[in-house]
Amino acid sequence: MNKVWLIIQREFLNRVQKKSFLITTILVPLIFPAIIGVLVYIMKKEADSAKADNVQVVDESGKFVFENTRKYNFTKLQLPLEQAKKAYSETKDFALLYIPPFDINSPKGMVIYTKENPSIEKVGGLESILEDRIRDLKLEEYKIDKETLKNLKTNISLKQINISESGEEKSSNSGLLYGLGFLLGILIYMFVLIYGIQIMQGVIDEKTSKIVEVIVSSVKPFQLMLGKIIGIASVGLLQFVIWMILISVLSTGVLGYFGVQMPQKQAMEEVTKNINDDEVKEAMQKTQGSELNEMLANASQIPFTKIALVFAFYFLGGYLLYGALFAAVGSAVESIQESQQFQFPITLPLLIGYFGLFMFILRDPHGPVSFWLSIIPFTSPVAMVGRIAFDVPTWQLALSMALLVAGFIFTTWIAGRIYRVGILMTGTKVSWKVLAKWFMMRE
Amino acid sequence: MEALLVKDVSKQYSQHKALDNVSVNIPEKTIFGLLGPNGAGKTTLIRIINQIINADGGEILVFGEKLKPQHIEIIGYLPEERGLYKKMKVGDQLLYLAQLKGLSRHDALAKIKVWFEKFEIKDWWHKKVEDLSKGMAQKVQFISTVLHEPKLIILDEPFSGFDPVNAQLITEKILELKENGSTIIFSTHRMETVESLCDHIALINKSKKILEGPKKQVKEQFRSNTFVVEHRGNGFTLPAGKYTVKKQSKIEGDLYTTTLQAVEGINGNQVIRDLIDITEVYSFQEKLPTMADIFIGLVKGEGDEALKKHLQEV
Numbered sequence: 001m002n003k004v005w006l007i008i009q010r011e012f013l014n015r016v017q018k019k020s021f022l023i024t025t026i027l028v029p030l031i032f033p034a035i036i037g038v039l040v041y042i043m044k045k046e047a048d049s050a051k052a053d054n055v056q057v058v059d060e061s062g063k064f065v066f067e068n069t070r071k072y073n074f075t076k077l078q079l080p081l082e083q084a085k086k087a088y089s090e091t092k093d094f095a096l097l098y099i100p101p102f103d104i105n106s107p108k109g110m111v112i113y114t115k116e117n118p119s120i121e122k123v124g125g126l127e128s129i130l131e132d133r134i135r136d137l138k139l140e141e142y143k144i145d146k147e148t149l150k151n152l153k154t155n156i157s158l159k160q161i162n163i164s165e166s167g168e169e170k171s172s173n174s175g176l177l178y179g180l181g182f183l184l185g186i187l188i189y190m191f192v193l194i195y196g197i198q199i200m201q202g203v204i205d206e207k208t209s210k211i212v213e214v215i216v217s218s219v220k221p222f223q224l225m226l227g228k229i230i231g232i233a234s235v236g237l238l239q240f241v242i243w244m245i246l247i248s249v250l251s252t253g254v255l256g257y258f259g260v261q262m263p264q265k266q267a268m269e270e271v272t273k274n275i276n277d278d279e280v281k282e283a284m285q286k287t288q289g290s291e292l293n294e295m296l297a298n299a300s301q302i303p304f305t306k307i308a309l310v311f312a313f314y315f316l317g318g319y320l321l322y323g324a325l326f327a328a329v330g331s332a333v334e335s336i337q338e339s340q341q342f343q344f345p346i347t348l349p350l351l352i353g354y355f356g357l358f359m360f361i362l363r364d365p366h367g368p369v370s371f372w373l374s375i376i377p378f379t380s381p382v383a384m385v386g387r388i389a390f391d392v393p394t395w396q397l398a399l400s401m402a403l404l405v406a407g408f409i410f411t412t413w414i415a416g417r418i419y420r421v422g423i424l425m426t427g428t429k430v431s432w433k434v435l436a437k438w439f440m441m442r443e
Numbered sequence: 444m445e446a447l448l449v450k451d452v453s454k455q456y457s458q459h460k461a462l463d464n465v466s467v468n469i470p471e472k473t474i475f476g477l478l479g480p481n482g483a484g485k486t487t488l489i490r491i492i493n494q495i496i497n498a499d500g501g502e503i504l505v506f507g508e509k510l511k512p513q514h515i516e517i518i519g520y521l522p523e524e525r526g527l528y529k530k531m532k533v534g535d536q537l538l539y540l541a542q543l544k545g546l547s548r549h550d551a552l553a554k555i556k557v558w559f560e561k562f563e564i565k566d567w568w569h570k571k572v573e574d575l576s577k578g579m580a581q582k583v584q585f586i587s588t589v590l591h592e593p594k595l596i597i598l599d600e601p602f603s604g605f606d607p608v609n610a611q612l613i614t615e616k617i618l619e620l621k622e623n624g625s626t627i628i629f630s631t632h633r634m635e636t637v638e639s640l641c642d643h644i645a646l647i648n649k650s651k652k653i654l655e656g657p658k659k660q661v662k663e664q665f666r667s668n669t670f671v672v673e674h675r676g677n678g679f680t681l682p683a684g685k686y687t688v689k690k691q692s693k694i695e696g697d698l699y700t701t702t703l704q705a706v707e708g709i710n711g712n713q714v715i716r717d718l719i720d721i722t723e724v725y726s727f728q729e730k731l732p733t734m735a736d737i738f739i740g741l742v743k744g745e746g747d748e749a750l751k752k753h754l755q756e757v
Contacts, residue, residue, distance in 0.1 A: 006542050014531065210526025214587070217493040217520045218543040424495065437457060442499070 003219045004227045011202070011231025016238065025239050029246035053094035053122065058084045061101045064133055071125055085113060094118075097126065104137050177389040178362050184311055185357040185386030192318045192350060192381060195236045196326040200339060202228055203330030203423070212423045221420035225331075226412075229323045233316060240315070310388050313401060318381025321408040322350060328415035331422030332430045332438075342435075353379030357386040365390035375400050377407025414439065444507060446471040446595055446626035447492065452501030454487050461487040463650040464501070469628060469643065471506075474621055476641035476658075477630045478734075480742050483647045485630045486523065489597055493520050505595065516545040519593035523600045523630070525584050527572045533583055534568035537590060544591040551590070558586045561616075577604050585613060589620060596620060599630045614640065634735035644734070648742050658734070665732045665740075668705045670714050673698060673725040681717065685709060698725060 015021055052073045057066060058081055066074035077084045081098055088096040096113040110130065112123065139149065203225075206212045215224055329342040353373060360369040365387045373383035374392070380400050384392070421438035428434065447469040454462040462484045469475045479485050491498045494515060503510040505517070528536055534555065541551035559565045562582055572580055581604045589596060601617070602610045617640070621627055629641060637644060637658075644661060646654040654661065669689070675697050681688070686709075690702040705714055711729055718724050732740075 003543055006539065010539055014528075206528075209529055210522070210524040211528055212526070213495070213522040213524060214520065214526065214540065214584075215543065216495050217518070217522075218515055218540070424490075441457075442497075 004223045004230075007219070007224060007227025008231040008234065011228050012234050015198075015232070015235045021235070021239070025242050026246070029243045029250060054091075055095050055097055055126070056084065056088050056091070056093055057097045057099070059099045061099050063102075063104075063137060064099060064130075066129075069129075071122075072129070088113065089115075094122075095126075099130075104134055104141065107134055180307070180389040181362055181365070181386040182357070184307070184388070185354070185361070185382045188311070188315055188318060188385045189350060189354045189357075189382050191236060191240070191315055192322050193347065195232055195319055196322045198232050198235075199229055199323045200326040200330035200343075201336065202232065203327050203419075204333065204336065204339070207331065207423050207426075208334055216423065221423060222416045225324070225327050225416060225419050229320065229327060229412075233319055233323070236315075236319065237312075307388055310397070311385055314381040314385045314404070317377075317401070317404040317408055318350075321377060321381070321404065321411050322346065324408065324412040324415035328418040328422070328435075331419040332425075332435060334426065338430075349378035350382065353382035356383055361386045365392075371396070375403060377404045380404055417441075444471050445469060445504070446473075446506060447628070448502075448504040449488070449492075450502040450504070452488070452491060452498045452503065454484075454491065454496070455499050460650050462491075462498070465647065465650075465652045466501075467645045467652060467655060469626060471626050472621060472624055473642040474617070474627045474629060474640050476637040476644040476734075477628055477647070478632075478637065478644055478738060479647035480632075484650045485647055486599070488647070489520070489599060489628075489630060492597065493518060516591065517594045519544075519588040519591065519596040521584060521588040521596075521598045521601055523603075525581060525604070527580060527584060527587075529573040530571060532568065533570050533572060533575070536572065537583065537587055540587045541590045544593075546591050554590050554592075555586070558590065562586070562612075578606060578609055581605055582609065585616070589616075593625065595626050595628070597628045597630070600632070601629065602631075602633065602636060634733065634738060637734045646738065646741060653741055654737075661737065662731045662734075665737050666729065667732065668707065668709065669702060669730040670705065670711065671700060671702050671728050671730050672718060672722075673700050673727075674718070675699070675723040675725060679718075679721040681721070685717075686714075702730065 052068065052071055054073045054075065057064070057074055057076050058079065059076060060081075066076065068074060075093075077087065079087065084096060084098075094114065095118065098111040098113065100109040102108060102110075107130075112118070112126065139146065206215070212224075219227075325346045326343075329339050329346065332342065333339045356369065356373040356379060360367060361373065361383055364370060370383065370387060373379045374387050375396065380403070384397070384400050388397075417439045418435055421441055422430075422435075425438075445468050447467070449465060449467040449469075451464045451466055452462055453460070453464055465484070465488060467477075467488075477485055477488070487496070490496045492503060492510070494510065494512065505514050508514070531539075537555050538548065538551050541554065542548060546554070559567065564579075564582065567575075567579075567583075572583065575583065585601070588598070598617075601613060605613060617627060629636065631637060641658055643657050644655070645652055656664070673694065676699070681703065685706055687704050688701060689704055691699060693699055703714075711727075715724065715727055718727070
């Protein structure tokens with residue numbers, strides 16, 4: 001055991017002391033807030049500097065009265081279409097809008113002429129202005145006043161409450177849970193893959209540099225493999241903890257700085273500003289406020305400590321399960337290129353868990369496929385972590401965890417048998433058959 | 444006492460038998476040459492002694508005790524395929540390898556210091572292995588093999604990669620280790636090394652041990668009653684039926700050298716007696732076979748007759 005500890009120490013220190021560790025550990029958490037920050041900044045700049053587009057209008061129907069908005073400046077032309085087109089092409093205006101005489105019950109024949117392909121957003125904006133005007137015309141025709149119409153609109157938002165096994169009631173928010181499950185599942189997938197490949201790389205390095213023969217004359221191959229896997233796991237955990245701390249500190253900082261000018265909030269203010277009726281405005285603000293509060297309340301009800309612990313367990317379990325297999329592959333080959341043929345079948349179950357996350361777990365967290373994906377050890381690390389936010393029954397969690405422990409003991413055993421032979425073999429063409437033979441070989 | 448006793452050890456790989464009932468006795472405080480052509484099974488035997496792989500059958504005793512995991516602390520092993528962690532510093536690397544062999548950190552540091560002084564490489568501690576030349580890395584590897592003062596040292600082709608100066612340095616250190624009571628097993632193809640350093644030898648060919656014993660005794664065993672005489676004047680006639688002249692050549696002036704073989708039962712004294720009557724003997728020596736001769740003869744030939752023939756031809 002003492003020797004395994006020495007190996008763990010070496011693997012850990014050797015990686016942590018590298019400059020690249022320092023760089024990735026500090027840079028990765030900077031990247032996400034930096035990207036968010038830059039995007040928000042650009043969006044804000046764009047919104048501020050956006051000028052209204054000039055739109056010339058030829059209205060043959062005579063039914064439209066255009067008011068300038070923040071986005072469009074309208075100029076009505078009293079010219080026939082052909083001349084208007086000519087005039088338009090000599091200006092730098094955004095578009096020429098042509099409205100023929102039409103029947104308000106089936107409006108047809110409206111055309112927009114532009115010099116370059118306009119964005120969907122700009123065309124859509126114009127369309128909705130036209131639609132609004134036609135709706136008003138219809139209201140007039142059907143003798144409905146605007147007030148009645150407003151009263152017809154109702155807004156329902158279902159409050160979600162879970163009744164837990166103990167009969168306790170908890171409100172929840174499926175959007176929030178979806179986001180959380182999505183994030184955790186992807187994190188596990190990435191971690192297992194990245195650190196698994198690091199193990200493989202480490203084993204290949206030892207094998208090709210030939211140091212391995214000296215080492216295994218001092219320790220058992222299994223001890224060497226175990227030390228390496230655990231050493232790299234501790235690097236991963238350390239990096240993860242540092243990332244979590246840095247990301248939360250930085251995200252809070254960045255969001256705090258831009259928070260006041262978040263785009264949704266801005267849009268919300270815009271909407272409320274346009275509504276003249278003070279009562280409605282007040283009511284809307286009230287509902288929005290309470291929704292936000294409810295979301296925060298829901299967030300605070302998610303058992304983050306439990307989720308963090310479960311995440312740590314499945315990270316370690318999944319990593320150990322796949323790490324052992326990666327070590328076995330590393331011992332069998334002599335270069336990363338050669339490892340490709342074995343890597344894919346190994347990562348396939350992990351990939352199934354990853355796709356299962358989107359196709360089943362996040363859509364129907366308690367369906368039969370989700371259940372099995374989160375129980376079978378090879379897919380459970382990604383699947384269960386994605387599912388955990390949706391309140392998994394305790395017995396399922398316990399079963400899944402027990403099976404994962406059994407799973408990594410099993411893969412470590414298999415890997416150990418291949419590893420002990422593989423690390424000393426050079427110059428053999430390795431196939432699945434050869435691996436099976438090594439596995440069967442007596443001690 | 445025997446430093447190492449290998450008794451009827453066998454090892455079967457899926458297609459071929461790597462070792463077939465091999466027994467070797469390696470006396471304490473000797474330099475033992477483990478010889479054999481490529482693929483004969485030497486490396487398999489060495490790996491079994493180092494407990495890297497297990498034998499299928501047989502028994503191994505180290506200083507009278509059955510081979511067990513604790514024995515790795517008294518064995519030092521230099522594999523033929525040299526290797527160190529390229530990105531690791533020399534000092535850290537030696538410290539790590541010594542600790543794996545069971546030395547405490549404190550003891551390891553003290554011993555590394557001693558060896559750094561012996562090899563005059565005190566400023567190497569912080570160098571990375573990838574920045575060292577091949578010869579320099581070999582020195583580091585040699586130190587890592589003997590740092591924990593093993594009583595049994597196994598060196599697989601220890602001189603490959605060394606220039607003559609460093610080879611000489613390593614030879615001195617090996618002899619020093621022997622003086623200090625270590626037993627050294629050499630696995631090598633280089634017969635001049637065997638000739639100059641080894642006390643005992645064993646020859647393994649095609650998974651079987653075919654020869655073993657003290658070097659001197661082995662040579663005696665393969666003597667072919669051949670003698671080399673330097674003499675003045677070329678013409679002499681030896682009693683027919685007793686001698687065959689194998690080779691005769693001029694050295695300078697009237698000084699000649701003649702290689703002759705005597706029939707069985709005639710010893711050196713008898714040859715001198717016969718020669719004195721017919722020529723002026725300048726020097727006289729029995730021609731013993733070299734290790735290279737024995738090696739090639741045994742490996743190429745099948746059985747003693749072929750060997751004798753080979754030895755007579757050289």
